[in-house]
Amino acid sequence: RFHNLQELRHSASLANKVFLQRDYSDGTTCRFQTKFPSELESRIERPLFEDTVKRLNIYYAEAEKMGGQSYLEGCLACATAYLIFLCMETRYEKVLKKIGRYIQEQNEKIYAPRGLLITDPIERGMRVIEISIYEDRGSSGSCSGSSSTSGSSAR
Amino acid sequence: MKHCEYQQIDPQALSTPTPTLPPQHAVVQEEKKGETARRKWEDFPGKNRFYCDGRIIVAQQSGVLPLTLGLILVTTVLFFVFDCPFLLKHLTVFIPAIGGVLFVFVVISLLQTSFTDPGILPRATPDEAADIEKQIDNSGSSTYRPPPRTKEVMINQQVVKLKYCFTCKMFRPPRTSHCSLCDNCVERFDHHCPWVGNCVGKRNYRFFYTFIVSLSFLTVFIFGCVATHLALRAQGGRGLMFALQESPASAVELVICFFSVWSILGLSGFHTYLVASNLTTNEDIKGSWSGKSGTEDTGNPYSYNNIITNCCSVLCGPMPPSLIDRRGFMPVEESSQTVATEIELAAKNEINVCQLVLCLSVFVCMAHHHPPLGGQLSGLCSVLCWLMSKCTQGTKDLLESASRSPCPQTGKPQTVSTSCPDSIDPADPAVTFNPDVTPDPVAVPSLKCGGRHHSHTTSPPDEPRQLHHHHHHNRHHKTRSARSSSKRAALHISNPAYNVSLSPPTSPGLGPSHGTGAEEHVRDSFATLH
Numbered sequence: 207r208f209h210n211l212q213e214l215r216h217s218a219s220l221a222n223k224v225f226l227q228r229d230y231s232d233g234t235t236c237r238f239q240t241k242f243p244s245e246l247e248s249r250i251e252r253p254l255f256e257d258t259v260k261r262l263n264i265y266y267a268e269a270e271k272m273g274g275q276s277y278l279e280g281c282l283a284c285a286t287a288y289l290i291f292l293c294m295e296t297r298y299e300k301v302l303k304k305i306g307r308y309i310q311e312q313n314e315k316i317y318a319p320r321g322l323l324i325t326d327p328i329e330r331g332m333r334v335i336e337i338s339i340y341e342d343r344g345s346s347g348s349c350s351g352s353s354s355t356s357g358s359s360a361r
Numbered sequence: 362m363k364h365c366e367y368q369q370i371d372p373q374a375l376s377t378p379t380p381t382l383p384p385q386h387a388v389v390q391e392e393k394k395g396e397t398a399r400r401k402w403e404d405f406p407g408k409n410r411f412y413c414d415g416r417i418i419v420a421q422q423s424g425v426l427p428l429t430l431g432l433i434l435v436t437t438v439l440f441f442v443f444d445c446p447f448l449l450k451h452l453t454v455f456i457p458a459i460g461g462v463l464f465v466f467v468v469i470s471l472l473q474t475s476f477t478d479p480g481i482l483p484r485a486t487p488d489e490a491a492d493i494e495k496q497i498d499n500s501g502s503s504t505y506r507p508p509p510r511t512k513e514v515m516i517n518q519q520v521v522k523l524k525y526c527f528t529c530k531m532f533r534p535p536r537t538s539h540c541s542l543c544d545n546c547v548e549r550f551d552h553h554c555p556w557v558g559n560c561v562g563k564r565n566y567r568f569f570y571t572f573i574v575s576l577s578f579l580t581v582f583i584f585g586c587v588a589t590h591l592a593l594r595a596q597g598g599r600g601l602m603f604a605l606q607e608s609p610a611s612a613v614e615l616v617i618c619f620f621s622v623w624s625i626l627g628l629s630g631f632h633t634y635l636v637a638s639n640l641t642t643n644e645d646i647k648g649s650w651s652g653k654s655g656t657e658d659t660g661n662p663y664s665y666n667n668i669i670t671n672c673c674s675v676l677c678g679p680m681p682p683s684l685i686d687r688r689g690f691m692p693v694e695e696s697s698q699t700v701a702t703e704i705e706l707a708a709k710n711e712i713n714v715c716q717l718v719l720c721l722s723v724f725v726c727m728a729h730h731h732p733p734l735g736g737q738l739s740g741l742c743s744v745l746c747w748l749m750s751k752c753t754q755g756t757k758d759l760l761e762s763a764s765r766s767p768c769p770q771t772g773k774p775q776t777v778s779t780s781c782p783d784s785i786d787p788a789d790p791a792v793t794f795n796p797d798v799t800p801d802p803v804a805v806p807s808l809k810c811g812g813r814h815h816s817h818t819t820s821p822p823d824e825p826r827q828l829h830h831h832h833h834h835n836r837h838h839k840t841r842s843a844r845s846s847s848k849r850a851a852l853h854i855s856n857p858a859y860n861v862s863l864s865p866p867t868s869p870g871l872g873p874s875h876g877t878g879a880e881e882h883v884r885d886s887f888a889t890l891h
Contacts, residue, residue: 230514280677287469298679331483331684
């Protein structure tokens with residue numbers, strides 16, 4: 207079955223949610239674990255998924271990169287008593303917008319046709335990448351859509 | 362006692378995204394149920410206050426911020442009015458100029474420290490919390506003791522323990538700490554500063570540092586200028602008293618500056634050390650990386666081992682965004698909202714009934730401290746609590762008002778209370794509710810300490826351990842939203858009473874329902890534990 211994003215919201219019902227947790231092996235910088243969750247095994251090919259997560263990690267690393275440009279930004283901000291934060295968009299925010307566009311694009315092209323939806327981590331406090339798994343409303347009656355909290359049967 | 366009641370209500374259909382709601386917003390929400398979009402700050406679960414439609418965030422109590430601002434303003438104004446004209450005439454025009462620049466820096470950085478989101482982590486959504494619970498259960502030990510709420514990660518080849526935050530329902534990221542004053546988890550939590558009236562965390566640490574450094578410059582500058590001023594006036598053998606008589610305001614400034622310069626300079630020096638070693642006040646005080654446990658492995662895993670790199674990363678690093686999205690609009694879900702508003706309406710009607718019930722139960726429990734009557738009273742109280750559990754939205758309001766009501770504690774708990782911190786978080790309904798209602802002295806400490814359990818690094822004492830564990834198990838398995846939390850409280854009342862095996866209740870009507878309810882509950886917890 208193939209969905210697009212709109213169809214997903216109207217005709218499919220939420221079956222389960224998978225959460226990709228943060229990977230703190232590199233400190234407090236934002237990275238997500240690339241471990242492939244078992245619930246997605248039948249839904250999406252592993253290389254596609256890992257590619258998405260790796261790309262997100264690259265973007266976040268770019269946002270938090272400490273290099274010449276960020277130091278310049280920081281020093282300039284300090285010199286103006288941080289008032290430029292009120293009028294200027296920081297590099298982090300620019301990269302976050304880029305990430306939002308990327309996730310939207312990935313959802314449209316890859317995930318929605320497979321009945322999946324990625325939630326932007328910024329909406330979850332950068333704690334997790336939430337992947338919602340949808341089922342066709344007509345098909346599986348065994349799927350208790352709202353009981354994802356019990357987490358027992360995903361399919 | 363019917364425990365199945367709460368399970369029948371599907372939390373997914375009911376709950377708004379935020380797990381808890383402060384009491385004043387409950388009323389606001391009922392009034393606004395006709396409006397379509399609400400901003401997220403209006404339903405913020407922490408204890409912060411918002412101004413300018415969510416643009417400005419402050420802690421619940423402004424602390425001494427007005428005093429700080431007042432002192433700075435008064436001293437600087439006095440300086441400009443009384444000392445600057447003299448110094449302008451006799452020395453140089455740069456003195457007021459430098460003073461002005463410093464003053465502007467101080468005030469701006471102070472306001473930014475106070476009004477900026479320090480790096481608050483939004484609470485876990487119910488789905489996330491459930492997922493984490495599932496993971497904890499799967500990796501749990503086979504012993505009766507429930508698994509410890511910590512997770513170990515490797516950061517830069519060093520083992521770091523992540524603690525589970527019971528309020529925010531998630532494992533805290535490294536360097537994150539929960540501020541009890543603001544009731545939020547804050548990233549890279551430094552400390553809660555009453556002088557600025559806000560937490561100091563990842564996002565506003567650089568503002569705070571700028572504030573204290575510029576303030577120390579300003580204080581030293583004013584002190585020096587005033588001293589110079591007085592010295593110049595006292596020249597020619599006229600004496601200091603004459604100078605002070607001519608310019609009394611300078612005396613005030615001298616006193617203020619003299620007393621503040623030591624503390625401000627000390628604080629600046631301390632924070633400069635922290636910045637250079639990439640530490641937080643919280644870590645430094647706790648001695649997380651100073652090798653207190655004696656292992657060679659400790660050392661700050663976040664430090665770059667280079668002073669300049671540390672300074673740059675802390676002060677000039679990229680500015681992370683605010684994660685709480687104060688001004689975003691709440692997602693509107695039609696089905697859940699209609700159910701939610703219905704529940705709210707019903708809750709409002711039941712509030713008065715529940716308040717009456719609560720007062721009755723408190724009165725009943727307070728009137729008799731007799732152990733032989735304990736069983737009967739506990740049964741009565743559990744029925745009353747079950748009645749109370751029917752109130753969904755209004756319960757939190759009730760609990761807050763109950764905590765403020767002048768009901769002294771029923772029994773003196775034994776050794777446990779000493780291990781519990783004194784401040785009870787009134788936002789946690791389970792903690793607020795129980796001490797006033799339960800007659801069981803042994804139950805009181807377990808329930809009282811339950812909400813604070815996550816702040817303990819040591820394990821709780823053996824005696825009420827069972828009760829602690831039942832309490833936590835109940836909380837994490839059966840609750841999803843604030844509406845269920847009242848039911849959680851109801852569960853606790855029955856459970857400890859059952860465990861402590863008081864004399865059987867004399868009234869047969871209450872007995873069986875009470876017993877079976879608790880039995881089913883205990884059986885359930887046993888099943889999940891083993």
